[in-house]
Structures are given as structure tokens and as C-alpha cells.
Amino acid sequence: MAEVYEVTIWARGVTQDMEGRHLSLLLANAADKGGKFVQAWDNYADLPDRVGVPLRKYTRISDEEIEMRYVYENHKPNMSIVMDDTIVKGMDILRGMPKGGVLIVNTKRDPDEILKLIPNKDVLSKLVCVDATGIIGGTGMESLDFMGSEGGVEALAVGAGLSAALAGAAAKATDRVTVDNLVKVAANKSAVKEGNKAAVIKSL
Numbered sequence: 001m002a003e004v005y006e007v008t009i010w011a012r013g014v015t016q017d018m019e020g021r022h023l024s025l026l027l028a029n030a031a032d033k034g035g036k037f038v039q040a041w042d043n044y045a046d047l048p049d050r051v052g053v054p055l056r057k058y059t060r061i062s063d064e065e066i067e068m069r070y071v072y073e074n075h076k077p078n079m080s081i082v083m084d085d086t087i088v089k090g091m092d093i094l095r096g097m098p099k100g101g102v103l104i105v106n107t108k109r110d111p112d113e114i115l116k117l118i119p120n121k122d123v124l125s126k127l128v129c130v131d132a133t134g135i136i137g138g139t140g141m142e143s144l145d146f147m148g149s150e151g152g153v154e155a156l157a158v159g160a161g162l163s164a165a166l167a168g169a170a171a172k173a174t175d176r177v178t179v180d181n182l183v184k185v186a187a188n189k190s191a192v193k194e195g196n197k198a199a200v201i202k203s204l
Contacts, residue, residue: 002064005176006074010093011083013046013053016162020083023163024057027170030181031061038062039069054087061176078102079174081166083132085109089117100125102173104199106132106166111202121204128173130199132165135191159186168195 007027011020021042028040039060046055058074060066075096082093085107094101101123105114111127121127159167164186171179171192179196183189 002062004066004068005061005079005174006077007059007061007079007081007170008074008077008093009057009059009081009083010087010091011055011057012051012087013055014051016083017055019162020055020057022158022160023081023083023166024059026159026163026167026182026186027059027177028061029158029185030167030171030177031059033181033184034178036061036176037064037066039066041072044072054091079104079170081170082106083162083166085114088114092120094118094120094123097123099123102126102128104128104130104166104169104173106130106162108134111200115202124204126173127202127204128169128199129202130165130169130195132162132169132191132195135165135194135198136161136188157187159192160188161191164188164191165195165198168192168197169199172196172199173201 009020009023024040028038031038041058043056077097079102080093081104083106085105103124107129108131111129115121167182171177171182182192186192
């Protein structure tokens with residue numbers, strides 16, 4: 001069975017639910033452009049309609065057909081992406097990660113400061129910090145998602161905010177997706193490029 005590269009995305013309910021979904025889609029769509037087999041979906045056990053509650057989105061990327069497509073969680077994520085750095089403290093964001101994993105955090109803090117908050121950092125090969133919120137010129141809370149409410153609609157443009165900058169950072173940390181393919185599928189193409197350029201990588 002071919003290796004499946006698993007990505008788990010941590011976001012905040014309502015305020016980041018849609019951007020978290022878009023990030024999983026951007027990574028999958030860009031990898032698809034590169035000829036990979038992909039999946040992108042929500043964690044069905046999480047409650048995105050609760051404001052601020054941590055929730056997860058997932059992406060899988062493989063060179064061959066994904067046989068585990070009906071397993072609804074990533075139990076061994078190779079990459080964890082955190083859209084709000086307050087989630088790092090007190091949450092096991094690296095749960096199940098095998099040795100050699102990658103962590104990407106949307107933060108203004110430097111990697112050494114973030115590392116102090118992660119008890120199981122020994123599994124990491126790379127920590128990537130990027131101020132995605134600053135790149136898009138926002139607060140990180142713009143993506144209010146009321147799709148479940150009456151009259152609520154999904155945004156038509158995928159990758160217009162935080163997701164674009166964080167996807168760009170992900171491309172700097174792994175060869176599973178490229179900046180060129182992300183630019184093809186993201187609405188905010190400049191944020192993809194800036195996220196890639198601004199990402200600070202600490203090798204561990």
C-alpha cells in the first residue's frame with residue numbers, strides 16, 4: 001500500500017471554520033494538479049457552530065489510490081497546521097504524529113517560543129511559523145461561517161484569506177504541493193506567494 005501523507009488542520013469554530021475547510025481543499029486541489037490522489041474533509045465529530053471551539057479539517061495526499069478513504073480521521077498526521085496559535089497551548093496538536101512530522105503555526109511568535117508550549121515536540125523534524133493573519137491584513141476572525149444557519153451560503157472563492165497564506169507556508173515545508181499549483185487553485189494568489197516567502201522554518 002502506498003504511503004498516504006496526512007495533514008490535520010486545527011481551527012476555531014465559526015470564526016475559522018470556512019477558512020479551515022478552504023485550507024484542506026487548497027492542499028488537496030494543488031496536489032491533484034500535481035497528479036496525486038487526494039481527499040479533503042471535515043472532522044464530523046467536531047462542532048463548527050460553537051464559537052471558538054477547536055475543530056479539525058483533514059487532507060490526504062498519495063501517489064496511488066487512497067484505500068483508507070472511509071477512515072474519517074487522520075490518526076498518524078505527517079503535518080499539523082494550526083490556524084490560531086492559542087490552540088497550541090493545552091491541545092495535543094501532534095497526536096499520533098510519527099517521527100519526522102511537520103508543524104505549521106499561524107503566529108507572530110518565533111519558533112523557539114512556540115516550541116516551549118509543545119510537550120511532544122521530539123516527533124517534529126520541522127516547525128514553521130508564519131504570520132498569516134498579518135499577511136492578509138486581518139484579525140484572523142473574518143471568516144464567519146453561517147452555512148448551517150437559514151440563508152447561510154458558502155463563499156464562492158476558495159482560498160481568499162488565512163488559508164492561502166498557510167497553504168503557501170505548507171509548500172515551503174513539504175514537496176507534496178507546489179506554490180505554482182497552489183496559485184492556480186487559490187483566490188488570493190499573492191497571499192500564497194507571501195505566505196511561502198515569509199514562512200520561517202526551524203529544523204529540529
